[in-house]
Amino acid sequence: MQRETAIMHRIMTALSERGCIVLRTNAGTYYTKDGVAVKIGFPGLSDLVGITPTGRFFACEVKVPGQKPRENQLAFLEAVNKRGGIGFWTTSETDAIEMLFGN
Numbered sequence: 001m002q003r004e005t006a007i008m009h010r011i012m013t014a015l016s017e018r019g020c021i022v023l024r025t026n027a028g029t030y031y032t033k034d035g036v037a038v039k040i041g042f043p044g045l046s047d048l049v050g051i052t053p054t055g056r057f058f059a060c061e062v063k064v065p066g067q068k069p070r071e072n073q074l075a076f077l078e079a080v081n082k083r084g085g086i087g088f089w090t091t092s093e094t095d096a097i098e099m100l101f102g103n
Helices: 004-017 071-082 093-101
Strands: 021-024 028-031 037-040 048-051 057-062 086-090
Touching: 004 021, 004 048, 004 057, 004 093, 057 071, 057 093, 071 086, 086 093
Parallel strands: 057 086
Antiparallel strands: 021 048, 028 037, 048 057
């Protein structure tokens, strides 16, 4: 089974090679060595955000095949799309390229 991190790295590489600026985000709850919960980001924030070579903002939620985004992740992608960006979820670098470049 593929790991989400491996898929994410392939997507980052493929989009970077096509001139995109790509940033990996982290969101969720992390715990310090003392067991204190620390919230990072906000619920639903996509795994990858960036800018296309033409200056358009994008957000990409990465999933392993067979998984689907949570409701709050879909809501974030919808918010990006409503504001003129490109919000999508994918399980492969091929699909990510298609979403941003159409080929």
